[in-house]
Amino acid sequence: MKEKKKEIEKLLARPDLTPEQMKNYGIEYAKIEEIENIANRIKETQEFIELLREEGENELEIEKYEKELDQLYQELLLLLSPEASDKAIVEIRPGTGGEEAALFARDLFRMYTRYAERKGWNLEVAEIHETDLGGIKEVVFFVKGKNAYGILKYESGVHRVQRVPVTESGGRIHTSTATVAVLPEIEEKDIEIRPEDLKIETFRASGHGGQYVNKTESAVRITHIPTGIVVSCQNERSQYQNKQTALRILRARLYQLQKEQKEREISQKRKSQIGTGERSEKIRTYNFPQNRVTDHRINYTSYRLQEILDGDLDEIISKLIEHDIENNLEEVLGIGASVEEK
The missing domain is CATH 3.30.70.1660 (Alpha-Beta Plaits)
Known part of the structure; x- marks a missing residue:
């Protein structure tokens, strides 16, 4: 992380940068500084919690700082993850x-x-x-x-x-x-779906909805021919809405499929990661x-x-995030080393 920061500092000093390049490098530099700041705050909060425990402080006081630590972990996750999508x-x-x-x-x-x-x-x-x-x-x-x-x-x-x-x-x-x-x-611009690769069928929705559902072919089934992925949607009131919803789901599934294929081609995932996220x-x-x-x-x-x-899932998810960050932070970004050197 320190090396990356120095590299961006050199780039920002170049006189031939376009305004767009200057803006992009500036954003990246600010993000690195924010990551380092939060990493330092995590280290300081961890040390303070240990000090409170050693001094036998009230458990409610310790819990207050543990909640603060959980929030810091989630903020750091948001900055570190390339897929920290909203x-x-x-x-x-x-x-x-x-x-x-x-x-x-x-x-x-x-x-x-x-x-x-x-x-x-x-x-x-x-x-x-x-x-x-x-x-x-x-x-x-x-x-x-x-x-x-x-x-x-x-x-x-x-x-x-x-x-x-x-x-x-x-x-x-x-x-x-x-x-x-x-x-x-996944946004539409981030993954290409060719119209000729899609087989789109309509059918009558089943289940709740009364007469409207039974008399209207508003449900949509989309098959992505190259992969065989099938998405059906009948929850919306109109055929157009169901089609748009099905396409949103299809884009996500295609993105996931491409991601998994790419990961298999590059390398096996690190053993230190908390699970693979595989459905099995x-x-x-x-x-x-x-x-x-x-x-x-x-x-x-x-x-x-x-x-x-x-x-009330925060208890478990915070532990998972903490484990993930502690195992991967130094390996992926070198944060751990830079924090100790300061």
């Missing part, structure tokens, strides 16, 4: 476990809805299909708010629940799963008999299951 697309689907898995998918959807409310984010449902017992076969929704993707991306993976299902008469504990995929929403990876267990939630990526356990399912 827009995310979240998809939840039941895994193993039949109707209980669908009910668990509904619980996860409620959890993220309440979390978005706590964060002051806007949540918009694009597609939802429910079961007869109130579970969810599939739900796709957009989230918009400060660093929404940068935070929610830690939720990608397989979530596991251990509890007695409402459908179980014998009182036995079952294990079921649901899959969560979190994608950054079990990331968290919600154990009802023990009131326990365990995140397997960082081996962190909380005994506040009901509060977490009610949307």
Whole structure:
């Protein structure tokens, strides 16, 4: 980071820079200074918390500074992540476990809805299909708010629940799963989709909506022919709206596919990273008999299951962000070394 800062300082001193280049280098230089400033504040706050513990200070006082530390980690994440987008697309689907898995998918959807409310984010449902017992076969929704993707991306993976299902008469504990995929929403200019690569079909929407839904072919199904990716949308009132929503989801899925292919071509991901974000990876267990939630990526356990399912996710996500930054900060950007040298 220090070397990069010096390099930009030399570039800014060049007399042949255009106004646009001067502006861009200036923005980059300011961002580096902000990263270094927050990194220093994190180090100072960590040291201060340790000092408070050694002096046996009141736990409420320590908690106040720990919350401040969590906020600093989230601010740093926003600056460091190239994908710290304010827009995310979240998809939840039941895994193993039949109707209980669908009910668990509904619980996860409620959890993220309440979390978005706590964060002051806007949540918009694009597609939802429910079961007869109130579970969810599939739900796709957009989230918009400060660093929404940068935070929610830690939720990608397989979530596991251990509890007695409402459908179980014998009182036995079952294990079921649901899959969560979190994608950054991609702008139209950032990914090219050729019209000739799309097969667009319309059909009558099903489910809630009454006579309007039954009589109008407002639902849209888009197939991306080269990849075989299929996106359907019927939640909006008009065919045009459903088409635009489906294209938003398609862009995100194509971007993710290209990203994964590129990563495989370049190298395997570092072992130090907290999970791969792959949908097949079990990331968290919600154990009802023990009131326990365990995140397997960082081996962190909380005994506040009901509060977490009610949307109080900051406790776990802050630990994930902290782990991610501490493991990757010095390796990726050299921040750790520059902080110590100052």
